[in-house]
Structure formats: structure tokens, C-alpha cells
Amino acid sequence: MADDNSKVTCANPECRVGETGKCVEGLVLSECPHYGSAQESAEGIEGIEDQADTGRREAITLPSGELLSVKEAASLLRRGEARVIALIGPTEAGKTTLVASLYDLFQRGPVDDFQFRRSETLYAFERGCHEARAASQRATPHTKRTPIGSGVGFFHLGLCGAKDVALEVVLSDRAGEEYRAAGDDPSVARDFTEVLRADVLTMLVDGERLLDLGARHNVRSEVEMTLQALLDGDVLSEGQRLAVVLTKADLIEESAQRDRANADFTRLAENVRRLFGSVFRTIEPFQVAASPSTTIVPRGYGLSDLLGFWTAPTTIVPARVLPLRLPARAMERIQAVRDE
């Protein structure tokens, strides 16, 4: 609201154009019928309650719709059947793009057997999708990088699967540089709570870098070193599953290096199986094109298969049963029971 001494005024008592320079109705100032006029009295029409002029109460703060913190995600997981998906990979591998594109598929309808139920992070999803949407006026889709040092946050998708079973899916979002740093120093991985709690680890392999002859061997090495760092950092848990995901499959499909890149990925997945097969319950390879820049493959290509893997039933790891050692003599057995 412009104060009495301000030159900038608006007839609308809600408008703070004097402070913000912006019309509360989102209009260009020259088009706003209230701008420049003295403030209207909020006096109501007789018989109609018009409360604009009554004492102001504080506005009620609503949920932010932003990424969930570890605590918020944990609270959500307690509400029912849930899966935690840790997305791991180097910078620009396409972690945020993959999650944002999966969400965007639900904008067009159910994805295979899954229907959208709800989401506590719609605001964050929308920001993540913007540069792949026509509203951005871009000619090629893009996704903003997750900033370094922002720690981990979680996207949330509440889904409804076959037989109407509700499932909460939380998907981690952490800057790729932090996973890379763990390859240099596994103690860094100890802060990766999303990995420790994950039902499914999803290791992203940058398809664009795999096409680059100079980078292909480093791609394989980075994947193996990151997984090794998670293992040595003691953040892997029993019963976890691993998806090894080749991203940007559209670029590979269009490339003259396609066969070589596909063979490289197959070898990479085999190596991961050989090295870490005993660590994970299952290891599966996938190929996706979350946000292709051409129509050679559809947007979200491969995501429904990955979603199926993510949401597969979890295995309850049986509690370790210690062998029962009974004393040989009856009196000693009675004594043991008394001691308990």
C-alpha cells in the first residue's frame, strides 16, 4: 500500500506498488485502472460485508511446495507404503531432468499402471520443468543444474498403482559434484542420507559423454569409483537394488557412434554387476531419454520401465537369528531361563 506521502499510489488498498513497483493484479502499470488514483475507501455497499478495511490479521503461511528436507521426507515415509529413490551421477548427467520429466508425463495422463495421486513438491517440479516447456520460449529443452552445496532435497510423487494401491515415492536431488567428491574421499559419502535410506539406487550414466571418445573411459571409471566410495563410506544397506541408467538415449540414437556407445554401456553395466553384484539385491540396466531435443524418441522414453523397477515390492531383509546354544545339563538350562 502506498503511504500518503508517496507519489506512487493505487486505488486498490491491497496493492503495494509504492513499495514493489509491481501491480498486485499483474497488469502493466499503464493498463491498471486503479494505478495513480487515490486509495479507495474500503467502505462496503450497504448490506454487503466488505471487510477490506477491517483490522489486518497475519496471512496464513501455506506449505511451500519446495523440495522436502530429510526430516520432511522421513515424516512422509511414515504415512504408508513408500519408496526412496537415490539418484546418483555426475554433473549434467540428467538427474533433475529425469525426475522433472517423469512428473511431466503425468500431466498427460497415467504412466502405465500408475496414476498421479498427489505431490507435496508441485512448486519445485514446476520450476524444474520450465526450461523444457514452451512457456520458456526456448528452442531446445534444458534443466537448471542443482547448485553445489545445497545438500540433498527430495521431490515427492504420490502414486496410485495397479489395484489402487497408494505409494509415496520420494526422489533425491543432490548436486553431481558432491557425488564426484565422494570418489576422491569416501568419508564425504557419510552425509548421503538419501543413499543410506534408499530402496533403489539409480546410477546415471551420461549418454552424451559416452559418445565422446575422449570421455568414454572416464565415464566408466567414475561410475565404478562412485559406487566403490558409497560402499567404503558405509552408506549402502542390505537389500537395496541398483538401476544403471543410460541417459540422453536420443543423442545416442541419432549418432554415428550409436553401436559403439551402446556396446560401451553394456560393458559398463556388466562390470558393475561383476564388481558390485554381491552388494545389491539386483542390478538392472535401463536407457532413457527424459527430455529429448528432437522427436526421434518420445519425451520420457524409458521412464515407465524405470518407474516399474523403482516401485517393485521391496524385500524385507530377515532379522539375523543367532544360533541357540543350549547348555548340556538340565539344571544349567533352568538357570539360563532364570537369568533371562
Added chain:
Amino acid sequence: MTERSTVICGLPGSGKTTFLAALWHLITAREIDTALRFGSLRNGDSAHLNAIASRWRNAEAQERTAVGSLRLVSMNLVAGDDSPMRLTFPDLSGEAYRRMWEERDCDADVADVLIAGQGVILFIHADEIQAPLWVVDVTDLTRRMGLPVEEGQEIPWSPRLAPTQVQLVEFLQLLRSPALDVRAQRLAVMLSAWDKVASEGRTPETFLNERLPLLDQYLRSGAGRWDWRTYGVSAQGGDFATDAETLRAKDRPSTRIQVVAGTQESHDLTEPLAWLMG
């Protein structure tokens, strides 16, 4: 007399005030049989309702509801079982609802109204749905039309750019959030300007499923615990810019109103209200 209140909500320009104007004409004119009937003018001033109904009868567009004003209007009605009721509606600017999505807060007075409402009417302008178009599809279409694909002046993200269905799902989720936790169970989804999309041959339910699939999935999943129905509504009866003379020429203005539920059509705007209050 039973006191009832219903929340009328929707994004700016979704037809909330036009609905109130047409409803007030329908009830006071008593030209056709309706589920809820006129009771009396007692205990209230109908100046605002008379003013907007007058514009409606003249086939003139309604003025935008001023941002920040919280105007409550009441109607004395009689239900099908002859029981009297006083039904109160807020006539709120769509900006109040948009603010909940964009600024993540809610005016305390607006919150009171939302929490107290026994039913929710959610208006969606059927012909002004902001769909989530993808860059890749638009670029491909441009190329296929033989036009050059040019990088435009990139537009930074703003929550206002979000698809209509996302803003509406979030609005309904926020109504159920602990911060508001509204009491209403019944929700009438009103697809306004139905006359503009009726030629597409869809029922309101099919329209919701095909044009607003995220909202449709949310409602069908039961996550919001809504008991909901979908209606196609043409409260104006046509486009005032092109059809005003035809609309004014009707002998019984109430017949301008079109309400579609499933495959059934009527002029009775009170039918969704009667269901909400049931």
C-alpha cells in the same frame, strides 16, 4: 432457517461472478423450475447481486472483482422439501486463490471463508486452459510447418506460467493441508464457458479426463477425500462480444443458462448447489 455457506473459487476470469449474476437472475425471475427456489429478500441487501444480475441481463461483461475485497453475498432460498435456507457465498477475486499458489500464503479472512464452507465450487474456464506444452513438440511442429526455429527471448520461470491443472491441484491440496483443513467434503467442478467447447462433443467428465488429466487423476485417486461431480456450465449463454443481441432477444433470459451433467442438459444452476448442500 438453516444457514449454509458455499465457497466459490477459481483462477481470475474463470466465471465466478457471472455464475452469481446468472444464479440471482434465475432465482428471482422464477421463469423455470429449479431445485432451489426463491425465498425472500429479508435480512439483507441485494444491491451487489442486483447490480451484477442487471449487467448479466443486458449481456454485458462483469467487471473484474477487485483484488482484496472480501464480499459475502447471501440468498434466502427454499429447498425441494420446502425447508428455508440462507445460502452465503464469497465473491472473491481470483487473485486471492492465485496468491495461494504463487505466494504460498492465504489472507486470514479468506481462510476463514474457505474453512467454513460446506461445499466447494471450483470454476475452470474451459476455453482458457493453460496446457503444459513442451519445447520439443512446439519446435517439431514449427519445423514441419516449414518455419524457422528461432531462439526467442527466454522467459524466466514464474509460478504464474504453471499449467492450469497444476495450479488447481495445488489449490485443492492446500485446502486439505493442515494450515487450512477445510470441512467441505463435496466439490463441484464447474467447466465454465461450456458453449465454447460443447461442439467438441465431450461430456464434462471426458473433458476433464482429456484436457485436465492431472486434476482428473488427483480427483479419481481419492487422495483429497473429495466427493466430486463435474458440470459443464454456460452461465452467460454465449459470447457477449458476438452474441449479445441474440441473448437479449430471448424472452426468458433464464433459458440462456446451460448446465450439463453427464449427458443431461438443463437451465438449472441451482442443481449443483442442491447437491453440494445435500
